[in-house]
Amino acid sequence: MTTQTLAEQKLANIIVDALNLEDIKPEDIAPEEQLFGDGLGLDSIDALEIALAISQKYDVQMRAEEENTREAFTSLRNLCEFIKNNE
Amino acid sequence: MSSHDSPLICRAAKDPIAHINTKLAPLGELNGTISAQQFLCHVRQLAKQLPTQHYAINLCDNRYLFMVALCAVIVRQQTNLLAPNAHCATQEKLNQRYKNSYVLHDGGIKTADNIPQFDLSNILLTNHSSDFDIPLVSLDHLAVISFTSGSTGNSKSNHKTWHTLVTSTAINQRYMLPNADQTFYQLATVPGQHMWGLETSVLLALRANVCSSDTRPLYPYDVYQQLAALPSPRMLVSTPVHLRALVDKNTEQSKLDIILCATAPLNQALACDVERLFSTELREIYGCSEIGSMAIKKTAQEENWQRFAGISFKHNEKSLISASAEHITHSVELNDQIELLDQTHFKLTGRSSDTINIAGKRGSLYEINNLLLDFPGLLDGVVFLPPQKQRVPRLAAIVVLNNEASRQQLVNYLRQYLDSAFIPRPLIEVEALPREKNGKLPQSQLLTFFESLRKNPSSLVN
Incomplete structure (x- = not known):
C-alpha cells in the first residue's frame, strides 16, 4: 500500500472526522483507493459533508458541474x- | 375528452415547462427554456420508438429526459416503474416481479445483462412539428408504480393511476405554490424518481405554473449557480440535509419566492435561517410514498401541521392514524404518532420504532435486519440506530461471522441490496453478542455493549 503524504494524512483525518467513520482509521485510507462505490463505500450524503468540511478547512469550493x-x-x-490546485 | 380521460399536460403551447442547463445528447444544441409545445414534440417522438414491453424501469437521471420518458411511457399506455435506486440487483428484482419490463435510461449507468434496455442518449429528439395536440390519458391507466425509498427490493409497491396523479397534483398546486399566475422557475435537489421529486419537479411542471430545471445539484456552490441561472420568480425544492449545507455557507443570497422542504423533519432554527438567507417563505411538507404529500407547515412560524383538504385522517383500532383520500384506492396506516388537534390541524409526536429515516430515505429496521440474517456466513447479528450527534445519523451493526465469511463480503452483500444510506457503519465483528439466556438482546444491553466496543477501538475489526 502506498503511504500517505503529510497533506493526505491531514485530509484523511478531516474526512474520518467529518463522516464519523469510527471503524476506519485515517491511515487506513489508501491514497489511490476509490472513495465512493466499491472502495470506501461513501455516498452523496458523505460527498456533501466532505465538501462542507473542505470549504471550512481550506476555503475551497467543490463544484460537481466541473469535470475536475x-x-x-x-x-x-x-x-x-x-x-492544492484551488487553494 | 370523455369523463374518463384527462390531458397529459395542462399548459398552453408557449408556456415554459422546463429549463435546460445541461448539454443533453438527445436534444443536440437545444438548451434554455423549453415550451410545452416543444416538450410534447419530444414526448411523441420518444413514444414512437419505445419497445413494446409493458413496464419501463425508468432510470433516466437527467430530470428533463426523465420527464419526457415518463410521459412517453404513459402515452404508449405502459407503466413507469420508479425504482428506489439504479443498482443492477434492483433492476433484476423488478424484472423478475414485472416479467414484461425493460430498462429505460439516459446512459451512464450499469444495466443488468439479461433485461432489454432503451438508451435515450443514442437517439435525437427534434422539434420540427408545430402542432399542439395534447394526448389524452385514461384516468384508469396505471401510470406509475413507485417503491418505498431505501427498500430492500421486496417492499410494497405503490400503484398510481393517472387519476391519482392528476388529483393529488391539483391539491399540491393549491398548497405548494404561491397564489399567483406567473410561472415559477423551480430548482430541485431531489431526483424525479422519488415521490417528493415526482410530485414537485415533474407533475407540477406538467399541470401547474412551474418550469422545472433539468439539473439536480448537490454542493452548495452548485445550488447557488443553478439558482442564478434561472429566471425569476424562482423556487427551490429540497430536503433538510441539503438546506443545512446551504445555510452553513451563509453568504447572502438573492431572493427566492418560495422554498419547499420535505422527506425528514426540519427544525425551526434551520427553517428560520433558510428564510432569512433567501428572504423567502419556507413551506415544509409532510407525506409518505403511498399517498404523497398530505400536510403543510410554515415551520419558521408554526408548530402544527395543516392537513390538505382532500386527505382524511382517522384513528384505527391500533391507535395509529390511517390516511385516506378519494383518489387513493386503499387507506394507509402512517408510521408516525399523530395527535389530532382539530378538523385540520395535527402534531407529530413520534415515529414507530421500526421506521428509520436517513437523509430523507425511509426504511424498515425489520427488513434490513432480515436481509442481514440472510447473509450465508452470518452466525449472529443485529442492525440498529444508535443515538448519535451526526447531522445525518447512520445505522450500526454488530455481527458474528463464521470462518469462511469476511466483513468485506458482508458489506458487498449489503451494498447489492441496500441504498448506501442504510449500509451500517460502523459494522463491527465480534466473537458473540451479549444475548440473555432466553436469546433476547434488550436494546439497553445492546447500546452498552456498542459503547464499550467504541471506547476500545482495538476491538473494532476492519
Whole structure:
C-alpha cells in the first residue's frame, strides 16, 4: 500500500472526522483507493459533508458541474491534489 | 375528452415547462427554456420508438429526459416503474416481479445483462412539428408504480393511476405554490424518481405554473449557480440535509419566492435561517410514498401541521392514524404518532420504532435486519440506530461471522441490496453478542455493549 503524504494524512483525518467513520482509521485510507462505490463505500450524503468540511478547512469550493471535481472525488490523492490546485 | 380521460399536460403551447442547463445528447444544441409545445414534440417522438414491453424501469437521471420518458411511457399506455435506486440487483428484482419490463435510461449507468434496455442518449429528439395536440390519458391507466425509498427490493409497491396523479397534483398546486399566475422557475435537489421529486419537479411542471430545471445539484456552490441561472420568480425544492449545507455557507443570497422542504423533519432554527438567507417563505411538507404529500407547515412560524383538504385522517383500532383520500384506492396506516388537534390541524409526536429515516430515505429496521440474517456466513447479528450527534445519523451493526465469511463480503452483500444510506457503519465483528439466556438482546444491553466496543477501538475489526 502506498503511504500517505503529510497533506493526505491531514485530509484523511478531516474526512474520518467529518463522516464519523469510527471503524476506519485515517491511515487506513489508501491514497489511490476509490472513495465512493466499491472502495470506501461513501455516498452523496458523505460527498456533501466532505465538501462542507473542505470549504471550512481550506476555503475551497467543490463544484460537481466541473469535470475536475468529479475526478477529485475518486481518491484521497486526487482530492488532495484538487485542494492544492484551488487553494 | 370523455369523463374518463384527462390531458397529459395542462399548459398552453408557449408556456415554459422546463429549463435546460445541461448539454443533453438527445436534444443536440437545444438548451434554455423549453415550451410545452416543444416538450410534447419530444414526448411523441420518444413514444414512437419505445419497445413494446409493458413496464419501463425508468432510470433516466437527467430530470428533463426523465420527464419526457415518463410521459412517453404513459402515452404508449405502459407503466413507469420508479425504482428506489439504479443498482443492477434492483433492476433484476423488478424484472423478475414485472416479467414484461425493460430498462429505460439516459446512459451512464450499469444495466443488468439479461433485461432489454432503451438508451435515450443514442437517439435525437427534434422539434420540427408545430402542432399542439395534447394526448389524452385514461384516468384508469396505471401510470406509475413507485417503491418505498431505501427498500430492500421486496417492499410494497405503490400503484398510481393517472387519476391519482392528476388529483393529488391539483391539491399540491393549491398548497405548494404561491397564489399567483406567473410561472415559477423551480430548482430541485431531489431526483424525479422519488415521490417528493415526482410530485414537485415533474407533475407540477406538467399541470401547474412551474418550469422545472433539468439539473439536480448537490454542493452548495452548485445550488447557488443553478439558482442564478434561472429566471425569476424562482423556487427551490429540497430536503433538510441539503438546506443545512446551504445555510452553513451563509453568504447572502438573492431572493427566492418560495422554498419547499420535505422527506425528514426540519427544525425551526434551520427553517428560520433558510428564510432569512433567501428572504423567502419556507413551506415544509409532510407525506409518505403511498399517498404523497398530505400536510403543510410554515415551520419558521408554526408548530402544527395543516392537513390538505382532500386527505382524511382517522384513528384505527391500533391507535395509529390511517390516511385516506378519494383518489387513493386503499387507506394507509402512517408510521408516525399523530395527535389530532382539530378538523385540520395535527402534531407529530413520534415515529414507530421500526421506521428509520436517513437523509430523507425511509426504511424498515425489520427488513434490513432480515436481509442481514440472510447473509450465508452470518452466525449472529443485529442492525440498529444508535443515538448519535451526526447531522445525518447512520445505522450500526454488530455481527458474528463464521470462518469462511469476511466483513468485506458482508458489506458487498449489503451494498447489492441496500441504498448506501442504510449500509451500517460502523459494522463491527465480534466473537458473540451479549444475548440473555432466553436469546433476547434488550436494546439497553445492546447500546452498552456498542459503547464499550467504541471506547476500545482495538476491538473494532476492519
